[in-house]
Amino acid sequence: MAYQATVLNVMIASPSDVIEERQLVRDAIYEWNAIHSKQFGVMLNPVGWENNVAPQMGSRPQEIINKSILNDSDILIGIFWTRLGSPTGEYVSGTVEEIAKHCEKNKLASIYISKKSYPPNIDLQQLQFLRDQTQIWLKEGLLEFYDNHSNFKQKIKDHLSIQIQNNEYVQSILTNVLPSSTQNVANPKTTIEPTEEMVQILLNAGDAESQIHFRRYLGGQSLFVGNLNLDLDKARELAKWEDALNELVNLGLIKDRGYKGELFDLTKEGWKAFDQLKAQLEESK
Structure with missing residues (x-):
């Protein structure tokens, strides 16, 4: 049976050392959709520069990413482990720029930092950059830490339901797009997350x-x-x-x-x- 759903773009923002986590976020979103899309009246659409940005000249690379996907994203999930990323000319890294510009518009951003064991030949300067930025972010909001992939993926699914039900920005979209008679946001007391x-x-x-x-x-x-x-x-x-x-x-x-x-x-x-x-x-x- 057909049902109405509001599509929310979820941008996956990260440096190059968390490729597996990027895919885990996509998998978590697809699993969340399969279980909860009809229940919430929401379809989540994961986007990232590696899959959703075409080659383009005429501007700095980060600005092209911002115009292509960041500006149209409703939710941002940032992931870090040992690197902060490369500077953009305006910010200490492209991922930091994406998070900052996303938050400037009062959109929903969640940052996850891995506590897994570090790999050999780690870039100590990048690790220090990340630690310094983490201290800045801790003063601005809540961060989430994880120590294994299974734990990380489950956190994503758990938090998506909480955020879609409670985040003011997301709720403003749902309220403005869907008539009150068709809204289908579940009672948080009865929501069950897919394990x-x-x-x-x-x-x-x-x-x-x-x-x-x-x-x-x-x-x-x-x-x-x-x-x-x-x-x-x-x-x-x-x-x-x-x-x-x-x-x-x-x-x-x-x-x-x-x-x-x-x-x-x-x-x-x-x-x-x-x-x-x-x-x-x-x-x-």
Whole structure:
């Protein structure tokens, strides 16, 4: 069933040392769309200079990026690890310029800084530049730190829902674009974020057109769906996957077939979420 959604451009701004994180942000956005686009009435569109800027002469490179994508972006996600980036002639780096100009317009910007172990042959001058800039940013707002990719990706999905519901700039767009009768912003108390486990269950069930089997046996349980086959004999892992199933049921994406919580099928909305997720993941390759 068709639904109305407001498209918000999300600019991914970063130096060259966080290429993996850039893709993780795109993946997180696609997964968020698959689960929450209809719920919030919002479709997030990730943009970045490497995919959305064509060659052009006549101005300094950073100004071309600003005109091509930054000016039309509603949300900016900045990512840093060991580098601040190269100076632009006006700012200490291109990414810092993007963040500054974005914030000048009171738009939503979120900055994430990696605490992962540093690689060999690190540029110590760039690291110091980043540390100095971090101290400036800490005086201007809140930063978020992460220490692994899984943690980072989940933070992005969690924070997007919080920001879309509460950020004044985003809410002003939604209020002005959508009539009050069609706004579909979820109650934050009932919002459930898609975890990696939820996404794996959806993708495996859809790819294999398979039912989801969650079987109990002496000493543990097993989860089998498509190419995903897990023996859950540890309490922590069992709780994680069982919670993922329960949340998918609560969202109406899968349904219990009446076998005491041991057999599930994708619902119509679940198939829609799967199709959207697959299409967006293909676009990101």
